[in-house]
Amino acid sequence: MLKEKAEILDANAMGRAITRISFEIIEKNKGLGDICIIGILSRGATIAKRLAKRIAELEGVRVPVGYLDITPYRDDMRRDTEDRSQIAFDVTDKKVVLVDDVIYTGRSVRAAIDGLMARGRPEKIQLAALVDRGHRELPIRADFIGKNLPTSTDEKVRVCVAEQDGIDRVVILCEEEE
Template sequence: MKQKALILDEQAIGRALTRIAHQIIEKNKGIEHCVLIGIRTRGIYLAKRLAKKIAEIEGSPIPVGELDITLYRDDLSIKTNTQEPLVKGSNIEFEISDKKVILVDDVLYTGRTVRAGLDALMDIGRPSSIQLAVLVDRGHRELPIRADYVGKNIPTSSNERIVVELLEVDQIDQVCIYDK
């Protein structure tokens, strides 16, 4: 793959997350009954960053959980080449029933990851609502799924790939577009 462009640097990612945090607070009229749940892997770190920003703004913490959707994917046999999938497990130490769940992921593309996340959440409990926050929406939906909060819309071609790198995993904060 060849890097085509740097879309978001560290400061731009921070600004996008600050904007999303404010939008979450505004839409929900505060954070009462709200929880953040990040989809493995990078969605977890984005959810934790959002929680920190929301706590700074609101003066109180918001619960954060981790969701592993591995076994809910509809492309499991394609991605794993019939090998056993690596399941890391979800870590949600609070009740999600009757809560406003904000599901957090790095890139919204076909919508299949989010669909798997919705299925996984419904097996855990019955939230009063589920909202979706993504750092990047690149289009090309295969399912009728739309994000409630978007850091940046990046229209792409099917020959391009969006790569989100976060300090916690990749030792750098950036979003780049690559040619396949």
Template sequence: MNIKKKIMEEKDIKRTLMRLSHEITEKHKGVENVILAGIKTRGAFIAERIKENLIKIENFEVPVIKLDVTPFRDDEKKSDTDTSEFNINVNNKIVILVDDVLFTGRTIRAAMDAIISRGRPSQIELLVLVDRGHREFPIKANFIGKNLPTSKDNEAVEVKMAEIDEYPEEGVYIYDNV
């Protein structure tokens, strides 16, 4: 895969995550009833960054779940091993799923199954850094950093983050997928 274009710089990601953090507090009039569920791998790191922003905005530490959805997938990426870091009661809480890129919706469907298997939240919402379209399930994000229409088969979108990627620069990249 060849890099086609860098869509977001590190500063753009930081600014976008702060905006999304403010949107959460505005929608829920605070964050006392909110749990962030970051989908491993990059979604978990984004959830941690959102948590830090919410501490600055609301002076309240929102719990974060690091969610492994592979046991709940319906495709070739399925695994029987669940490495979730999940010791939080989700009953009657607002659980916000956090992921880097929303594409077909299959990962989010698996994430909802993972949450529901452990309790009954009052709501499940979705926050994504990038929404690239091409859904295979009727799933829509509540909080979107950037809408980025792409070619379904000829392009790929990747988020590179300092916490996990050995990459020259943090950012959101579009690649040719041919």
């Protein structure tokens, strides 16, 4: 059984992290030309939508947003599952900002890159993560990070978003001692 060890980000801190990542995306890309944002289902998609909304508020530009289901591209699951992705634009020659809630081993990001490449050839893929908890198994790093959070491998990081969980927060969970 998992119990809450600590709250890392509350709703206000999550909002600030999303604003900071939005500014960094604009600055690193010297504007928004040919940018699109694709969130990994499910909470990465919610964060992607929030990033696009915040960028529109800051710059007055609507950035295309899509949602990527990585299940068919994972190396640890069956590949014959239905693809629930929703990407209504071509990613070829675009600067894609791939968004995940938590980056951990890097395997989800690898699957997401496979999913993107199956849809076209982006000019560039950048990675944004609300939380980077370390412990990579693959040579992958995020370009934009809301919070670096060193954790042990027996801890879990849970990102809660109001749209799905009724509250915005990030917590660390650990096994309950008996």
